[in-house]
Amino acid sequence: MNTFRARLMFALLLIIVTVLTALGLLLGSLMNEMNMEQTVDRLQKETKLLALQINPLDEDQSLDVYIEEASKQLDARITVINDEGAVIAESHASYESSTVDYLQRPEIRNAGVDDTAEVRTSESVNEEMLYYAEPIGNGENVEGFVRMALNIEHIHEATGRVWLFIGISFSAALLIIMILGYRVGHQLTRPIYELTEMSKQLVKGNYKARAYDDSSDEIGQLARSVNLLALNLDKTTRRYEREHDRLRALIDHMGSGSFLTATGSSVQTELEEKSLLMEKNSKGYITKLYPIKPLTLFNRVYDRRKQARSITLVTSPAKESYYEVYGTPIMSERSELEGVVIVLHDISDLKRLEQMRKDFVANVSHELKTPVTSLKGFAETLLDGSHEDPVIRKQFLEIIGKESSRLQDLIEDLLELSRIEHHTFQLHPSAFFLTEVISESLTLLHKKAEKKHIRLEERFHEEMEMVGDAARIKQLVINLVTNAIVYTPENGHVTVEAFRDEESHRCVIQVKDNGIGIDEQSLPRIFERFYRVDRARSRNSGGTGLGLAIVKHLVEAQQGTITAESTVNKGTTFTVRLPCSVTNETNRVPKSEALVR
CATH class of the missing domain: 3.30.565.10 (Histidine kinase-like ATPase, C-terminal domain)
Known part of the structure; x- marks a missing residue:
């Protein structure tokens, strides 16, 4: 007992006995639960079938005969109860007193609510029974209940046989395991321990952890496979992080609003909820939301399966904003539409520049037209004979000179403004x-x-x-x-x-x-x-x-x-x-x- 082998065998025996005992208890419990579940499943199906056939309730002699015959065929006790809790049919003559309120029974209260069965000792036969009830009727119109009860003594007998089989089997297994366990236990423990420690490191996110085992058996292959898995996880994680950072940087700095919507019946609601432009105050808090309606564009992309674009105007109390809306379909590998990406580009500045250009052309035309019209008018008047009058001639020539100077100043300012705005304009500091x-x-x-x-x-x-x-x-x-x-x-x-x-x-x-x-x-x-x-x-x-x-x-x-x-x-x-x-x-x-x- 003091030798290392003895101590090891004693510890191994204790562990094996404990494991086999726990396993036997687990298997016995599982077998018992399996038998019980099968019995409950049979009881539920049979009860539901009876409930479908007993509808509507009939309290005449034919219902008693049918219930008694069904009880013999199914080897179960069947009770039919109306919606007031009174028994109107019973397969066994010695059923419980009619003064009992059956509506308060657990199986009756749970009928139609869930599929749980009730196990308790019957007061009439003093045996442990399995009860299940099913409502009679459709929907909320419950006319009564049909209840079935099974004696579960056979389940206990089957469970006893299972326990006997498990005891004999595990005793034989204990002997075999003790013989083989001593030889292979130590060889298997060390590499498995290393793999366990490595897996813990992988769970913590340390994908550089490795297991070292040079053997060619399954344990060695497992160690090399786990090492390769850790290497691939490390590469995949780093690649995913790089792609995630790039995508996040792209979305954060793209300068456009975007969202993705899936196909389905809720598309219109989804677009209306997501298509909002935010108005913020000086502190950055959102003060108001203004909706955009890209549903027409979405429908066009959805119908044609092609990219589409449109320009929409959003009006707020502060300003008018123009947005160029792009829609792109998302197609699966099977060429099925999975969704639509909507991207909003703010083109308000471009629209304002275009309007400024139009206004500039109109203003220049107007400003040039005024002095030119004056020059032409006074020149025509002088040509028509007014030049012979020296007073009128001098007055008109002074006006022509003044308008010419004004026209020259306008042209010089236009040229000066053009030079300043040109990209080649340079200062001389x-x-x-x-x-x-x-x-x-x-x-x-x-x-x-x-x-x-x-x-x-x-x-x-x-x-x-x-x-x-x-x-x-x-x-x-x-x-x-x-x-x-x-x-x-x-x-x-x-x-x-x-x-x-x-x-x-x-x-x-x-x-x-x-x-x-x-x-x-x-x-x-x-x-x-x-x-x-x-x-x-x-x-x-x-x-x-x-x-x-x-x-x-x-x-x-x-x-x-x-x-x-x-x-x-x-x-x-x-x-x-x-x-x-x-x-x-x-x-x-x-x-x-x-x-x-």
């Missing part, structure tokens, strides 16, 4: 003093301001040096001040202020006037081409309607921003913010050279 450029610009506009008795003022906090295109900055200052002079009444004043914003490290130019101001509706559109707050005043002053548009493009070309603040009848303030840092690599050019470049 250099270091210069911003205050000198502003002063030079105001000097050029003094005569124009004096005609309206407008006072031009400049305010500089310091001598400001910056890097930029001096000629373009001078151009935008002239355009802003000219615009202020046009919309400022006589005896008004225009102030140009320049200072350095230490927080943003930018040079700021502000042009302030006390003119007519701009209303809130017009303020967001003042940088559009040909948009005028007061068209009559602008035309009389010779403006082209392109000055502020040119200013905006010049500011953006130098990585700057421009904003406007205005109050009606009080004045307007334009604020330009430009980068003003000077790098060591930039050489400052003389003032005169920077301005004439």
Whole structure:
């Protein structure tokens, strides 16, 4: 007993006995449950068959005869109960007292609800019986119940025989297992233990775990197969993760809305629920949903099994949005339609650009037509004989000259705007003093301001040096001040202020006037081409309607921003913010050279 073999055999014997005992108990229980399930299944089928044949209830002599005959054939006790709980037919003469409320029996309460059977000791025969009941009638119209009962003594007898067989078989098996187990136990334990540990690592996600067994038997083959499985899982997992990351990155950055819908009767509801555009507030919270209706496109893709596209308009209180909707069918390997992918592209900006192009062409045509019409009209009048009158001739020629200058200014502004917007447009940055450029610009506009008795003022906090295109900055200052002079009444004043914003490290130019101001509706559109707050005043002053548009493009070309603040009848303030840092690599050019470049 003290030897290693004895201790091993004792431990092995204890384990085998325990295992065989547990296995015997399990098999015995399974066989008992199997016999019971077969008996219950037979009882259920026979009871349901009787319930179908006893419908409707008949309390005459024929029902008793039929129940008694069926009881003999089925070797079971049969009881027919009406919906009030009274027994109207019984296969055995010694059935329970009619005063018993059969409706409270478990099998009666469960009838029609589930298929469970009830095992209990019968009070009339004092034997353990298996009961099952089935309602008589269709649907909720239950007219009564038919109950069958079987004596389960034969099940206990069969179970006893099973236990005897299991005991003899397991005793013989124990002897054989002990003889063979001692020899193979140790050889099998070690590799199986290694495989078990490896499988645990695989469950945890460690696909680099490996089992080491060089034998050529089944255990060795199993170890190599598990190693190969771990290698394939590692490769598959990494490939799946890469594909998942790529797909997620693609979906997150595709810039389009998309969803997939399956085919079926709920397609319309599914599309209506999923086709929503979200409106968010400044904090990113969803405040409202606006639906899109791509059902027509879906039906087209579904019917034709081909790609389709359409353009839909979504209207919200804030704006109108256009979406190009693409539908693509998802076909299986058997060429069956499994679903449809719907992709939404926001083309609102393209639509707005197209509308801006149309408006631009219409505005250019209108602006060119006005001076050309004037030139043609006055020229025809002079040709018809008015040139002989020196007063009229001089007046008409002055008007023709004025309209020609206006036409020339319009064409020059159009060409200038086209050059700025072209991709080949380049700035010529250099270091210069911003205050000198502003002063030079105001000097050029003094005569124009004096005609309206407008006072031009400049305010500089310091001598400001910056890097930029001096000629373009001078151009935008002239355009802003000219615009202020046009919309400022006589005896008004225009102030140009320049200072350095230490927080943003930018040079700021502000042009302030006390003119007519701009209303809130017009303020967001003042940088559009040909948009005028007061068209009559602008035309009389010779403006082209392109000055502020040119200013905006010049500011953006130098990585700057421009904003406007205005109050009606009080004045307007334009604020330009430009980068003003000077790098060591930039050489400052003389003032005169920077301005004439």
